[in-house]
Amino acid sequence: MDEYKQANLNLWNEYAALHPQTEFYDLASFRAGGSSLKDLERSELGDVSGKSLLHLQCHFGMDTLSWARLGANVTGADFSDKAIATARALSQELNLPARFVQSDIFDLPNVLHDQFDIVFTSYGVLIWLPDLKPWARVVAHFLKPGGTFYIAEIHPFAMVFDNDKTLPDFKVKYPYFHTLEPLKFEVEGSYADTSVPIQQPVDYEWVHSMGDILNALLEAGLRLEYLHEWPFGEHQMMSETVMRKDPDGLYRLISHPDSIPLTFSIKATKPE
Secondary structure, three states: OOHHHHHHHHHHHHHHHHHHHOOOOOHHHHHOOOOOOOHHHHHHHOOOOOOEEEEEOOOOOHHHHHHHHOOOEEEEEEOOHHHHHHHHHHHHHHOOOOEEEEOOHHHHHHOOOOOEEEEEEEOOOHHHOOOHHHHHHHHHHHEEEEEEEEEEEEOOOHHHEOOOOOOOOOOEOOOOOOOOOOEEEEOOOEOOEOOOOOOOOEEEEOOOOHHHHHHHHHHOOOEEEEEEEEOOEOOOOOOOOOEEEOOOOOEEEOOOOOOOOOEEEEEEEOOO
């Protein structure tokens, strides 16, 4: 395992221990029957009842189990052994049938041998992948002919801006175009709770443009159904002087409303 992957695995194992305790994930509401899914992915994917669904990079399984509550036959996969252990325990505790598999995403075809009606992934997943072409081949590998791939994700254009929460306005800081070497970040808590100390000192993230994402899926043989771009985000990406949380729970820009894409969604299918 290279140093980048090991560092990121260390980080996500720490996150797996921390996140179920945070207000951000609100596990109490989930245990009471709630859903962690956003309206966007629920409305765009539609009825999943009776369908087989593979959730890639599932963390500790809340979204996976939310799809199970909607009637899908779910499998979640993640490289963090601690996250998968938590997901399995949560599945058993809530009596929500699910299968959880611990594997690096690129090794998953050697571990899991099914095909699925739906392959799903969402929010903050692509930055942890050094190369999207093998990722897209994994997606295509697990889809049944005629199956659907769906992703809702932070828009790559939104990620060029400095996320320092003290800045009064936009500031371009990060590249838009992919580089072989990852960006290196000092870890300061978690996005779910910045006050909690994390032992892993750094993480490594890769930039992928919208062209990288689309071309990887097309080269893997998938057929693009749509690309939607949205002027809202699902978390506080910038300072409170730049971005606000609206009553619908989504975050929008204050001074430039509806002018910059913050989220995108893609639906693609595998030809029959």
